[in-house]
Amino acid sequence: MLMSRENQSSVSEFLLLGLSRQPQQQQLLFVLFLSMYMATVLGNLLIILAISTDSRLHTPMYFFFTNLSFVDVCFSSTTVPKVLTNHILGSQTISFSGCLMQLYFLIVFGDVDNFLLAVMSYDRFVAVCHPLHYTTKMTPQLCALLVAGSWVIANLNALLHILLMAQLSFCADNTIPHFFCDMTPLLRLSCSDTHLNEMMILTEGSLIMITPFVCILVSYICITHAVLRVPSTKGKWKAFSTCGSHLTVVSLFYGTIIAVYFNPSSSHSAEKDTTATVLYTVVIPMLNPFVYSLRNKDMRGALRKVIGRKRFST
Template identity: 55%
Template sequence: MQQENQTTISEFFLLGLTMGSEQQQLIFTLFLCMYLVTMVGNALIILAIISNTHLHSPMYFFLANLSFTDIFFTTTTVPKMLADIQSQNPTISFAGCLTQMYFFMLLVDLDNFLLAAMAYDRYIAICHPLRYTALLNPKCCALLVVIPWIISNLVSVLHLSLLVPLSFCDHRAVPHFFCDLEPILKLACSDTEINDLLILVVGGAVIFIPFTFIFVSYALIVSTVLKIPSAKGKWQTFSTCGSHLSAVSLFYGSIVGVYFLPSSSYSAEKDKVAAIMYTVVTPMMNPFIYSLRNKDIKRALKKLLSRESFVWIW
């Protein structure tokens, strides 16, 4: 029998996080606050780095790009979820679903590559401090941002190009609060073997290669730090990596929870919780992680806020 064409599906229903009306309002308030904190926190990090010439270095260049990515990453999913709660009409068009998936995959992959670039920055700073300026020159820094954009875009387009021809018949309820690739593929009534293989091979490579790069970078960093004679020197050197390690743990821990757990341990609720961690919590926490442990960022933020407060009062 010939499969139904995918154009028979014009929209999907996003089931969200919970069905209770009282809980929905609580979730709306909570996620609205988290979204606003994410926007303000990451915007302040970007403005502090741009406005302070002392922060015009590779480390803060990558941090500004991470904050920029996190702003749009959260914006891809949270505003739509908030609008669905308020309208009580959690639908999304097929084209809208594809668009959301494209930007979601693009930005999550970009986050992944930027964390690897930041690990490389720490490796050069600690293991090859005398060659830091030469190795991380402006051209190299630009390539470490532009190339991930290109790769992430190609991966997103590849996934969507294989998704579009699928047939979805009458299955339209997505057990999620946004259009993620895995839940959408579970609704298809045509063969998704190639799509699943692509997620395993390409998706796995996009996660595994940067993670391996981060792991190797920190193995070399630890090896270098252990050679420092004083305990205080070891602590001071390694403490510069603390913020990045916290962000890496939060990001990869939730990614693994969603995509790489055995199928026997999979459940829609666990999927939603893990997705919240890396789509909402991680982008919200990154500004705090990088500012609370960084004296330069704290000074730049104080200077920026005092300047903005003066302008506002004036």
């Protein structure tokens, strides 16, 4: 009995197979990941700097967007630096505690991203459907409470799943066919009964993901209904344009999440899942600053000021 327990808990580290075993492809992927990560960090930090230095952008919408940019940097930083480090060191291993820590922060930042998109949709709902009461409804106290609540719920959710994962035993097979520690590959490697973990993912985990998505849908149904009642075409376009950037980001985020986690298992393949996870963990955090800055005149103006100020100072 003691021997079997020792054998089960003997796994102290996992092997991340990454995206490719071909040396030439690994070199190309290293350059791509490094480029995308640098673009993510630089783009989102520029957005945060531009919003913080321009008093015209000190509004609830840009407050939420600042938090979203910060979370995107953290979300990407949870996986990409480890991929780059493993490539440089020629190692594909990650410790058991490091794997759980990576999974914890992935859940936290993924959940906060999810909640912030819902909060931003509510902000757009108030702005379009109740413009005269916008300043009285979206107070600084409410905005801070919504963001703080997002962080608290996300951390509690992540802690629940990590505590359940830490109770599992893992057999001799420690190979994860992925470039980071994700929930599903880890559960497949476990020797223990994972029924409770899977039940919590399907119930509590699904509730965490679906509730904000439903809030976004309801908000945009109300926004669409309000906009369609606007008599002029110009007025309709102006109302919709305030939501365009957010709607684009929502489509990208939930499109990839649904592709990975809400498809029948028969339609899954390692290649499809890996491609989708690269999109929502690496590509989307990089694209968000471009989506918001390209579609927003005030944002473009603030960025020009920041970049111009840097050029002048140098």
